[in-house]
Amino acid sequence: MSCPPQKPNPGRSSWSNLWFKNKKALNNALFNIHLQSLTPPPSQTPLPTNPTPPPNKTHVFDLPKFVANKTSLLSDELLLDILSRLPVSQRNSNSLVSKRWLNLQGRLFRSLKLLDWNFLISGRIFTRFPNLTHVDLAQSCLLSSRNSGILATHKLVSFHIDPSVLQDAFNLEKFVLSVDEIDVGLRILASGYPNLRRVVIVNASEMGLLSVAEECPTLQELELHLCNDHVLRGIAAFGNLQILKLIGNIDGFYGSLVSDIGLTILGQGCKRLVRLELSGCEGSYDGIKAIGQCCQMLEELTFCDHRMDEGWLMALSYCENLKTLRFLSCKSIDRGAELDEHLGLCTTLERLHLEKCQLRDKPSARALFLVCQGVREIVIQNCWGLDDHVFSIASICRGIIFLSLEGCSMLTTKGLESVILSWKELESLRVVSCNLIKYSEVSPALSTLFSALKELKWRPDAKSLVSASLVGTGMGKRGGKFFKKMRDWKLPHDA
CATH class of the missing domain: 3.80.10.10 (Ribonuclease Inhibitor)
Incomplete structure (x- = not known):
């Protein structure tokens, strides 16, 4: 048994039909909304006594175009001033943005x-x-x-x-x-x-x-x-x-x-x-x-x-x-x-x-x-x-x-001390990586001079600096025991 084909309902309309049939009415509604957005509040502007009816024609709206690069609205002088305030390390990355930025960055060099x-x-x-x-x-x-x-x-x-x-x-x-x-x-x-x-x-x-x-x-x-x-x-x-x-x-x-x-x-x-x-x-x-x-x-x-x-x-x-x-x-x-x-x-x-x-x-x-x-x-x-x-x-x-x-x-240390103790106006001393100058050889006179200096950088021996920093940690002792055992150990053919 086959069902007979249904006839279209003349009373039911699709949205597309409504859009095309009532296009003129829709334009009038949009025009009224646009007028309301341009009209100030009632408290500021009095209502007219004889309102003018809206014109009987279709209104065309001019919508703003979409701007892909907002920096294009800035002048070259303004954009140059902005780019000049950025860190120098960003110059290479900034020049990759566009050809315009590449040319502007070149003007900053x-x-x-x-x-x-x-x-x-x-x-x-x-x-x-x-x-x-x-x-x-x-x-x-x-x-x-x-x-x-x-x-x-x-x-x-x-x-x-x-x-x-x-x-x-x-x-x-x-x-x-x-x-x-x-x-x-x-x-x-x-x-x-x-x-x-x-x-x-x-x-x-x-x-x-x-x-x-x-x-x-x-x-x-x-x-x-x-x-x-x-x-x-x-x-x-x-x-x-x-x-x-x-x-x-x-x-x-x-x-x-x-x-x-x-x-x-x-x-x-x-x-x-x-x-x-x-x-x-x-x-x-x-x-x-x-x-x-x-x-x-x-x-x-x-x-x-x-x-x-x-x-x-x-x-x-x-x-x-x-x-x-x-x-x-x-x-x-x-x-x-x-x-x-x-x-x-x-x-x-x-x-x-x-x-x-x-x-x-x-x-x-x-x-x-x-x-x-x-x-x-x-x-x-x-x-x-x-x-x-x-x-x-x-x-x-x-x-x-x-x-x-x-x-x-x-x-x-002795050679250094014999000279700098004779310099009565010495204010700053810097001694770095001088291996024969030792912490343990600093005399009381040299220590007194150090306390009177305005600036002192004293790192003469890297080994002494490392060993002083390891005091109380126990590091370095196990290695010494290991190498002591290696010295005492003999190969079979040495016996």
């Missing part, structure tokens, strides 16, 4: 270490980072083989090299761009960044430096790698140069020469220098004298692995405003400075820093302390040959208020 030379030659550096003032070109000037797994590293540069080149003697100059390529890049850099304050250059020529000096009159800091006397003739064009670092000869890496000729040119051309660092430079008394006489504003002088001739130390007295003298990785100070009456004295010198230097030559150390006998601070770090006898020479520096010793493995 002031310093850049360039890795790709083509990035400069193509001009993309100016659109990506338009406001740079500090540019380091050292890494990008080297021909690096990125697919190689061999990494040549120095404290100044590091790059990948091709294994095939290791068959011959290694020389970094083979991996440096030519002088012409460097000069072209310097001209492009100077034309795009006229407000440069600091630049690091490798293997530049005199003309390349002149192009930078002409376009960048506000340049204050310059670092030259693979530099020689001929290149230094372009230094005189930098009228506002205050900080200069010259890297001449580095064993196995650079082989350029800076002699008295270059130092004399430097002194006559850079009379506003405040800080000067000579790394791997040669010279003598005449070159240092020229710098001291011409650079009257020089306050800090650093020698790194210098190759100076004997007797150059006597010329330091011409640096009349020198306040800080540093020696880094120097194999010797001055082996020819033996005549005390010709040494002179740096009357304005306040700080003497020695790091990773050879101090075995006692006449050389004596000459150094005689020139620097007016210093107020002495820092000696990881220097070889500093024994009790050499350190006793420092007692001629009567006005010391700060002493820092680190890694002086040949200095004993």
Whole structure:
């Protein structure tokens, strides 16, 4: 038995039918709701006496569009101000948000270490980072083989090299761009960044430096790698140069020469220098004298692995405003400075820093302390040959208020005590990793001096520090018993 088909009920309508049939009525209802939202409360606006009937037409609403990125409503200036207040560590992650943020983050950068030379030659550096003032070109000037797994590293540069080149003697100059390529890049850099304050250059020529000096009159800091006397003739064009670092000869890496000729040119051309660092430079008394006489504003002088001739130390007295003298990785100070009456004295010198230097030559150390006998601070770090006898020479520096010793493995407690007890103005003492200085050897006089100091950092012997911290814990005793049993135990064939 089959059921007859049901006829549709004319009295029942679906929601879709109601929507389309009563669309005009629905529009009128929405219009009334919209009017009520725009009309103020009755207490503020009186009701009209003759209300106007609503117009007999369909009202079209303009709904606000959905904004996907709300930061697009902010101007570039406002968003730049917000991004500049965020930590520097978030710059890389912020630049990944959008292309706009990437461009804005590039405008915040002031310093850049360039890795790709083509990035400069193509001009993309100016659109990506338009406001740079500090540019380091050292890494990008080297021909690096990125697919190689061999990494040549120095404290100044590091790059990948091709294994095939290791068959011959290694020389970094083979991996440096030519002088012409460097000069072209310097001209492009100077034309795009006229407000440069600091630049690091490798293997530049005199003309390349002149192009930078002409376009960048506000340049204050310059670092030259693979530099020689001929290149230094372009230094005189930098009228506002205050900080200069010259890297001449580095064993196995650079082989350029800076002699008295270059130092004399430097002194006559850079009379506003405040800080000067000579790394791997040669010279003598005449070159240092020229710098001291011409650079009257020089306050800090650093020698790194210098190759100076004997007797150059006597010329330091011409640096009349020198306040800080540093020696880094120097194999010797001055082996020819033996005549005390010709040494002179740096009357304005306040700080003497020695790091990773050879101090075995006692006449050389004596000459150094005689020139620097007016210093107020002495820092000696990881220097070889500093024994009790050499350190006793420092007692001629009567006005010391700060002493820092680190890694002086040949200095004993007695040698330290004999010197610092004679310094009546000593206020701060720092002794770290000097293994021959012991806790148990501190005398009552030295202990009294420690109590009068304003600042004391006393960690001379790591073993004593560890053993003192383990007192009462019982640690270390079981190991001693174990090794004692091992010493008493004999193998069968030894019996």
